[in-house]
Amino acid sequence: MTSARGKDFGARLADVSRRLCARFGRPFRCAHEEEPVRNLILTILSQNTTDANRDRAFRSLTRRFPEIPLLARAKPEQVEEAIRVGGLAKAKAGSILTALSRLKQERGGYTLDFLRDRSLPEARAYLTSLPGVGIKTANVLLLFSFGKEAFPVDTHILRVARRLRLVPATADLSRAALLLEPHVPKGEHIPLHLNLIRLGREICRPSNPLHAECPLLPVCPEGVRGTGKRRTHAR
Numbered sequence: 221m222t223s224a225r226g227k228d229f230g231a232r233l234a235d236v237s238r239r240l241c242a243r244f245g246r247p248f249r250c251a252h253e254e255e256p257v258r259n260l261i262l263t264i265l266s267q268n269t270t271d272a273n274r275d276r277a278f279r280s281l282t283r284r285f286p287e288i289p290l291l292a293r294a295k296p297e298q299v300e301e302a303i304r305v306g307g308l309a310k311a312k313a314g315s316i317l318t319a320l321s322r323l324k325q326e327r328g329g330y331t332l333d334f335l336r337d338r339s340l341p342e343a344r345a346y347l348t349s350l351p352g353v354g355i356k357t358a359n360v361l362l363l364f365s366f367g368k369e370a371f372p373v374d375t376h377i378l379r380v381a382r383r384l385r386l387v388p389a390t391a392d393l394s395r396a397a398l399l400l401e402p403h404v405p406k407g408e409h410i411p412l413h414l415n416l417i418r419l420g421r422e423i424c425r426p427s428n429p430l431h432a433e434c435p436l437l438p439v440c441p442e443g444v445r446g447t448g449k450r451r452t453h454a455r
Protein backbone atom coordinates (compact mmCIF):
# COMPACT_ATOMS: atom_id res chain seq x y z
CA MET A 221 0.00 0.00 0.00
CA THR A 222 1.19 3.52 -0.76
CA SER A 223 1.77 5.26 2.51
CA ALA A 224 -0.23 8.40 3.19
CA ARG A 225 3.14 9.99 3.90
CA GLY A 226 4.81 8.71 0.74
CA LYS A 227 6.46 11.31 -1.46
CA ASP A 228 4.35 10.36 -4.51
CA PHE A 229 1.10 10.59 -2.61
CA GLY A 230 0.23 14.07 -3.88
CA ALA A 231 0.82 12.92 -7.46
CA ARG A 232 -1.49 9.97 -6.88
CA LEU A 233 -4.26 12.22 -5.58
CA ALA A 234 -3.74 14.56 -8.56
CA ASP A 235 -4.11 11.56 -10.88
CA VAL A 236 -7.30 10.45 -9.11
CA SER A 237 -8.74 13.97 -9.39
CA ARG A 238 -7.81 14.19 -13.07
CA ARG A 239 -9.51 10.87 -13.84
CA LEU A 240 -12.64 11.90 -11.94
CA CYS A 241 -12.80 15.29 -13.70
CA ALA A 242 -12.43 13.51 -17.05
CA ARG A 243 -15.53 11.43 -16.20
CA PHE A 244 -17.72 13.82 -14.21
CA GLY A 245 -16.39 17.23 -15.22
CA ARG A 246 -14.83 19.77 -12.93
CA PRO A 247 -17.51 20.75 -10.43
CA PHE A 248 -17.57 24.42 -9.70
CA ARG A 249 -18.68 25.64 -6.39
CA CYS A 250 -17.40 29.00 -5.33
CA ALA A 251 -15.66 29.06 -1.97
CA HIS A 252 -17.05 31.80 0.31
CA GLU A 253 -20.46 31.38 -1.29
CA GLU A 254 -22.24 30.54 1.92
CA GLU A 255 -22.48 32.71 4.97
CA PRO A 256 -20.46 30.95 7.70
CA VAL A 257 -22.95 30.97 10.59
CA ARG A 258 -25.80 29.73 8.39
CA ASN A 259 -23.42 27.13 6.95
CA LEU A 260 -22.50 26.06 10.50
CA ILE A 261 -26.19 25.48 11.24
CA LEU A 262 -26.65 23.66 7.94
CA THR A 263 -23.72 21.35 8.60
CA ILE A 264 -24.92 20.56 12.13
CA LEU A 265 -28.28 19.67 10.59
CA SER A 266 -26.58 17.42 8.02
CA GLN A 267 -25.34 14.92 10.60
CA ASN A 268 -26.77 11.40 10.28
CA THR A 269 -29.41 12.29 7.74
CA THR A 270 -29.90 12.58 4.01
CA ASP A 271 -29.24 15.79 2.08
CA ALA A 272 -32.98 16.02 1.35
CA ASN A 273 -33.97 15.85 5.03
CA ARG A 274 -31.18 18.22 6.01
CA ASP A 275 -32.51 20.75 3.49
CA ARG A 276 -36.08 20.26 4.70
CA ALA A 277 -34.99 20.84 8.30
CA PHE A 278 -33.01 23.95 7.32
CA ARG A 279 -35.92 25.41 5.32
CA SER A 280 -38.31 24.74 8.18
CA LEU A 281 -35.90 26.36 10.65
CA THR A 282 -35.32 29.48 8.55
CA ARG A 283 -39.06 29.86 7.90
CA ARG A 284 -39.71 29.78 11.64
CA PHE A 285 -36.65 31.90 12.55
CA PRO A 286 -35.67 34.03 9.55
CA GLU A 287 -33.00 35.96 11.47
CA ILE A 288 -30.15 34.46 13.52
CA PRO A 289 -30.80 36.65 16.62
CA LEU A 290 -34.41 35.42 16.62
CA LEU A 291 -33.20 31.82 16.45
CA ALA A 292 -30.68 32.43 19.23
CA ARG A 293 -33.49 33.57 21.55
CA ALA A 294 -35.71 30.58 20.78
CA LYS A 295 -36.49 27.88 23.32
CA PRO A 296 -34.80 24.51 22.67
CA GLU A 297 -38.20 22.83 22.20
CA GLN A 298 -39.14 25.36 19.50
CA VAL A 299 -35.93 24.69 17.58
CA GLU A 300 -36.32 20.96 18.10
CA GLU A 301 -39.82 21.10 16.67
CA ALA A 302 -38.68 23.11 13.64
CA ILE A 303 -35.90 20.67 12.72
CA ARG A 304 -37.60 17.40 13.66
CA VAL A 305 -37.68 16.16 10.04
CA GLY A 306 -33.85 15.99 10.03
CA GLY A 307 -33.61 13.52 12.95
CA LEU A 308 -31.62 13.79 16.20
CA ALA A 309 -33.59 17.00 16.75
CA LYS A 310 -32.91 17.36 20.47
CA ALA A 311 -29.14 17.02 20.14
CA LYS A 312 -28.94 19.24 17.05
CA ALA A 313 -31.15 21.94 18.59
CA GLY A 314 -28.88 21.95 21.65
CA SER A 315 -25.73 22.19 19.50
CA ILE A 316 -27.12 25.07 17.43
CA LEU A 317 -28.29 27.12 20.42
CA THR A 318 -25.11 26.52 22.42
CA ALA A 319 -22.91 27.47 19.45
CA LEU A 320 -24.88 30.71 18.91
CA SER A 321 -24.76 31.54 22.59
CA ARG A 322 -20.99 31.01 22.69
CA LEU A 323 -20.45 33.20 19.64
CA LYS A 324 -22.49 36.00 21.20
CA GLN A 325 -20.65 35.67 24.50
CA GLU A 326 -17.14 35.38 23.09
CA ARG A 327 -17.33 37.47 19.91
CA GLY A 328 -20.12 39.91 20.72
CA GLY A 329 -22.26 38.76 17.78
CA TYR A 330 -23.27 35.87 15.58
CA THR A 331 -20.25 35.82 13.34
CA LEU A 332 -17.42 33.50 12.44
CA ASP A 333 -15.65 36.06 10.25
CA PHE A 334 -12.71 36.25 12.67
CA LEU A 335 -11.72 32.77 11.47
CA ARG A 336 -10.77 34.13 8.03
CA ASP A 337 -7.47 35.41 9.42
CA ARG A 338 -6.70 32.29 11.43
CA SER A 339 -4.51 29.47 10.15
CA LEU A 340 -6.25 26.28 9.06
CA PRO A 341 -5.33 24.35 12.27
CA GLU A 342 -6.35 27.29 14.50
CA ALA A 343 -9.66 27.80 12.72
CA ARG A 344 -10.36 24.06 12.87
CA ALA A 345 -9.50 23.92 16.57
CA TYR A 346 -11.99 26.72 17.29
CA LEU A 347 -14.78 25.15 15.26
CA THR A 348 -14.31 21.69 16.77
CA SER A 349 -14.50 23.25 20.23
CA LEU A 350 -18.15 24.10 19.46
CA PRO A 351 -20.72 21.49 20.49
CA GLY A 352 -21.77 19.09 17.77
CA VAL A 353 -18.96 20.16 15.44
CA GLY A 354 -16.54 17.38 14.49
CA ILE A 355 -13.67 17.39 12.01
CA LYS A 356 -15.97 16.73 9.05
CA THR A 357 -18.38 19.57 9.86
CA ALA A 358 -15.48 21.93 10.55
CA ASN A 359 -13.77 21.01 7.27
CA VAL A 360 -16.94 21.60 5.24
CA LEU A 361 -17.17 25.09 6.72
CA LEU A 362 -13.48 25.82 6.27
CA LEU A 363 -13.51 24.70 2.63
CA PHE A 364 -16.81 26.14 1.43
CA SER A 365 -17.28 29.20 3.63
CA PHE A 366 -13.68 30.31 4.14
CA GLY A 367 -11.89 28.93 1.08
CA LYS A 368 -9.26 27.23 3.24
CA GLU A 369 -7.55 24.07 2.01
CA ALA A 370 -9.40 21.68 4.27
CA PHE A 371 -10.54 18.29 2.98
CA PRO A 372 -13.85 17.03 4.38
CA VAL A 373 -14.23 13.24 4.31
CA ASP A 374 -17.72 11.75 4.46
CA THR A 375 -18.69 8.07 4.42
CA HIS A 376 -18.59 7.91 0.60
CA ILE A 377 -15.08 9.38 0.41
CA LEU A 378 -13.88 7.16 3.25
CA ARG A 379 -15.14 4.02 1.48
CA VAL A 380 -13.51 4.99 -1.83
CA ALA A 381 -10.24 6.02 -0.15
CA ARG A 382 -10.05 2.71 1.71
CA ARG A 383 -10.69 0.72 -1.48
CA LEU A 384 -8.06 2.74 -3.32
CA ARG A 385 -5.70 2.05 -0.36
CA LEU A 386 -5.23 5.79 0.06
CA VAL A 387 -5.90 5.38 3.77
CA PRO A 388 -5.64 2.34 6.05
CA ALA A 389 -8.71 0.10 6.29
CA THR A 390 -8.97 1.08 9.96
CA ALA A 391 -9.02 4.85 9.33
CA ASP A 392 -12.15 6.67 10.49
CA LEU A 393 -13.54 9.88 8.97
CA SER A 394 -11.35 12.20 11.03
CA ARG A 395 -8.12 10.28 10.56
CA ALA A 396 -8.71 9.89 6.82
CA ALA A 397 -9.33 13.64 6.48
CA LEU A 398 -6.12 14.53 8.27
CA LEU A 399 -4.10 11.93 6.30
CA LEU A 400 -5.37 13.10 2.91
CA GLU A 401 -5.63 16.87 3.44
CA PRO A 402 -1.95 17.88 3.33
CA HIS A 403 -1.44 15.96 0.08
CA VAL A 404 -4.41 17.21 -1.95
CA PRO A 405 -2.92 19.33 -4.74
CA LYS A 406 -3.61 23.07 -4.63
CA GLY A 407 -6.94 23.94 -6.22
CA GLU A 408 -8.18 20.33 -6.13
CA HIS A 409 -9.85 20.31 -2.71
CA ILE A 410 -13.35 21.20 -3.93
CA PRO A 411 -13.39 19.17 -7.18
CA LEU A 412 -11.81 16.11 -5.54
CA HIS A 413 -14.18 16.27 -2.57
CA LEU A 414 -17.33 16.64 -4.72
CA ASN A 415 -16.28 14.11 -7.38
CA LEU A 416 -15.31 11.45 -4.83
CA ILE A 417 -18.75 11.80 -3.23
CA ARG A 418 -20.36 11.43 -6.65
CA LEU A 419 -18.22 8.38 -7.42
CA GLY A 420 -19.17 6.84 -4.07
CA ARG A 421 -22.88 7.41 -4.67
CA GLU A 422 -23.07 6.34 -8.30
CA ILE A 423 -20.29 3.80 -8.89
CA CYS A 424 -18.23 2.84 -5.83
CA ARG A 425 -21.36 1.91 -3.89
CA PRO A 426 -21.18 0.18 -0.50
CA SER A 427 -22.26 -3.12 -2.03
CA ASN A 428 -21.86 -4.27 -5.61
CA PRO A 429 -19.51 -1.48 -6.69
CA LEU A 430 -19.46 -1.04 -10.48
CA HIS A 431 -15.72 -1.64 -10.93
CA ALA A 432 -15.95 -2.13 -14.68
CA GLU A 433 -17.55 1.31 -15.15
CA CYS A 434 -15.22 3.11 -12.79
CA PRO A 435 -12.76 5.72 -14.06
CA LEU A 436 -10.41 4.77 -11.21
CA LEU A 437 -10.23 1.06 -12.06
CA PRO A 438 -6.73 1.32 -13.60
CA VAL A 439 -5.34 2.66 -10.33
CA CYS A 440 -7.50 0.80 -7.80
CA PRO A 441 -6.23 -2.36 -6.09
CA GLU A 442 -9.72 -3.30 -4.87
CA GLY A 443 -11.24 -2.85 -8.33
CA VAL A 444 -8.46 -4.83 -9.96
CA ARG A 445 -8.98 -7.62 -7.43
CA GLY A 446 -12.75 -7.51 -8.01
CA THR A 447 -12.54 -7.69 -11.79
CA GLY A 448 -9.45 -9.87 -12.05
CA LYS A 449 -7.86 -7.22 -14.29
CA ARG A 450 -4.20 -6.35 -14.26
CA ARG A 451 -3.39 -2.98 -12.81
CA THR A 452 -1.98 -0.38 -15.18
CA HIS A 453 -0.67 3.12 -14.69
CA ALA A 454 -1.46 4.14 -18.23
CA ARG A 455 -2.98 7.60 -18.46
Ligand code: SF4
Pocket residue numbers: 380383384423424425429430431434435436437440441442443444446
Ligand atom coordinates in the same frame (compact mmCIF):
# COMPACT_ATOMS: atom_id res chain seq x y z
S1 SF4 B 1 -12.51 0.38 -9.11
FE1 SF4 B 1 -14.18 -0.38 -7.83
S2 SF4 B 1 -13.44 -0.29 -5.73
FE2 SF4 B 1 -12.08 0.98 -6.98
S3 SF4 B 1 -12.90 3.03 -6.77
FE3 SF4 B 1 -13.80 2.13 -8.60
S4 SF4 B 1 -15.74 1.17 -7.98
FE4 SF4 B 1 -14.51 1.61 -6.13
